[in-house]
Amino acid sequence: xxxFGQRSxxxxxxxxxxxxxxxxxxxxxxRCQCGSLARVASGLCVSCLLRTGIDLEVQSDSEDxxxxxxxxxxxxxxxxxxxxxxxxxxxxxxxxxxxxxxxxPSRRIVGLxxxxxxxxxxxxxxxxxxxxxxxxxxxxxxxxxPVYDVGTTEDGLPFxxxxxxxxxxxxxxxxxxxxxxxxxxxxxxxxxLTLREFFTAI
Amino acid sequence: xKIPSSRFVKAKxxxxxxxxxxxxxxxxxxxxxxxxxxxxxxxxxxxALTELCRIYWRPVFALICRRGYSVADAQDLTxxxxxxxxxxxxxxxxxxxxxxxxxxLQVAVExxxxxxxxxxxxxxxxxxxxxxxxxxxxxEAPSQLSIYGQELKTCPPERIFDIRWAxxxxxxxxxxxxxxxxxxxxxxxxxxxxxxLSLERMEISYTTLSASLxxxxxxxxxxxxxxSVRYRAILREEVSHTVANPAEIDDEIRYLCxxxxxxx
Numbered sequence: 001x002x003x004f005g006q007r008s009x010x011x012x013x014x015x016x017x018x019x020x021x022x023x024x025x026x027x028x029x030x031r032c033q034c035g036s037l038a039r040v041a042s043g044l045c046v047s048c049l050l051r052t053g054i055d056l057e058v059q060s061d062s063e064d065x066x067x068x069x070x071x072x073x074x075x076x077x078x079x080x081x082x083x084x085x086x087x088x089x090x091x092x093x094x095x096x097x098x099x100x101x102x103x104x105p106s107r108r109i110v111g112l113x114x115x116x117x118x119x120x121x122x123x124x125x126x127x128x129x130x131x132x133x134x135x136x137x138x139x140x141x142x143x144x145x146p147v148y149d150v151g152t153t154e155d156g157l158p159f160x161x162x163x164x165x166x167x168x169x170x171x172x173x174x175x176x177x178x179x180x181x182x183x184x185x186x187x188x189x190x191x192x193l194t195l196r197e198f199f200t201a202i
Numbered sequence: 203x204k205i206p207s208s209r210f211v212k213a214k215x216x217x218x219x220x221x222x223x224x225x226x227x228x229x230x231x232x233x234x235x236x237x238x239x240x241x242x243x244x245x246x247x248x249x250a251l252t253e254l255c256r257i258y259w260r261p262v263f264a265l266i267c268r269r270g271y272s273v274a275d276a277q278d279l280t281x282x283x284x285x286x287x288x289x290x291x292x293x294x295x296x297x298x299x300x301x302x303x304x305x306x307l308q309v310a311v312e313x314x315x316x317x318x319x320x321x322x323x324x325x326x327x328x329x330x331x332x333x334x335x336x337x338x339x340x341x342e343a344p345s346q347l348s349i350y351g352q353e354l355k356t357c358p359p360e361r362i363f364d365i366r367w368a369x370x371x372x373x374x375x376x377x378x379x380x381x382x383x384x385x386x387x388x389x390x391x392x393x394x395x396x397x398x399l400s401l402e403r404m405e406i407s408y409t410t411l412s413a414s415l416x417x418x419x420x421x422x423x424x425x426x427x428x429x430s431v432r433y434r435a436i437l438r439e440e441v442s443h444t445v446a447n448p449a450e451i452d453d454e455i456r457y458l459c460x461x462x463x464x465x466x
Contacts, residue, residue: 072417
């Protein structure tokens with residue numbers, strides 16, 4: 001089977017990507033009596049979500065909405081993932097986001113990486129993330145941050161915590177290295193060897 | 203591989219109204235149609251068509267499955283269909299009078315499946331064509347559509363196509379809204395409030411949400427209202443990309459609502 005993650009294939013087994021659920025009478029849309037039995041995430045009624053878009057007269061552009069989000073004091077930094085309280089986002093890539101977080105029981109500050117929400121159904125991404133976590137956890141190398149803990153969020157998304165590197169990222173130091181090319185060159189052999197060690201473990 | 207796409211897109215007015223030039227705005231589908239009218243083949247239009255296919259591949263896959271193919275065969279046929287669609291001359295054949303992207307895509311896939319000769323070639327070949335970045339498309343658009351009850355088992359293929367299409371529109375709008383919130387560090391807020399997007403004020407427990415998110419009820423009300431308005435705007439924007447004329451947006455949404463209702 002080509003091209004599909006296994007979870008997508010499993011979903012597809014039952015009439016092409018649609019999960020067929022038993023029929024509890026209470027699941028009929030109670031709000032508007034629309035009769036639709038189709039649901040998306042969080043049990044939201046597809047028909048009701050569609051109908052809200054009809055005859056919209058109020059305008060909303062992304063800049064105004066961004067300003068509103070900025071003004072609302074419900075930041076993700078108060079977010080709790082397992083035993084970790086998220087303090088701030090310190091980086092993100094195509095697959096995941098990294099937070100500075102506090103392990104609440106020990107009050108230790110850690111780096112915490114989790115899969116981005118919209119990758120939650122990608123079997124490939126989740127598997128790659130798990131491989132990364134497992135590989136990093138198995139390594140004992142002076143140039144690799146140790147992994148403390150591997151877990152899952154309430155939504156079932158994997159995350160892992162690691163030693164927090166207060167010095168910032170390599171990218172943060174690019175100006176420093178630009179001013180001191182000798183230091184950049186000196187860094188290269190150990191970086192290369194460390195990467196080789198890491199990718200061998202994966 | 204180029205084949206005459208006309209076999210897949212025989213004219214069938216899909217509920218589309220004839221356009222007035224003054225009403226023409228730049229949405230993805232209107233861009234594709236505009237190029238088709240002027241017989242141009244533009245990169246922009248091709249990108250627009252690719253983007254539309256990237257979002258709306260699931261209804262095609264669902265329809266092919268419902269026509270009785272195994273999941274593995276349906277995957278291969280979906281791949282073949284989109285490769286042919288994207289590499290064929292659909293752009294020059296698309297006609298504003300043929301209406302909306304949904305209607306045209308459905309006719310195209312039905313014709314594709316009914317073309318026994320072509321189908322035999324695709325199946326004999328074993329599906330070696332690769333749909334563009336298929337894995338990425340699957341990863342980018344996870345779906346959590348569920349349907350309660352028995353009606354799913356008796357729905358005809360075209361109804362499954364429409365239901366799947368309706369869910370794709372909604373999930374695409376929700377996904378974009380989640381990303382906007384996540385970019386501003388408000389994903390937790392989105393997760394907590396998005397489940398109330400289609401509810402009326404009286405149905406929402408602001409007290410519970412206030413305690414859960416640690417902000418006053420007045421803030422919850424304001425944010426939820428703006429979140430709802432933003433969602434509706436994104437939803438309309440997504441629908442607008444599949445119709446030739448913004449005036450068709452409400453009709454298209456009503457069509458999809460009717461398809462869902464008749465799926466009971």
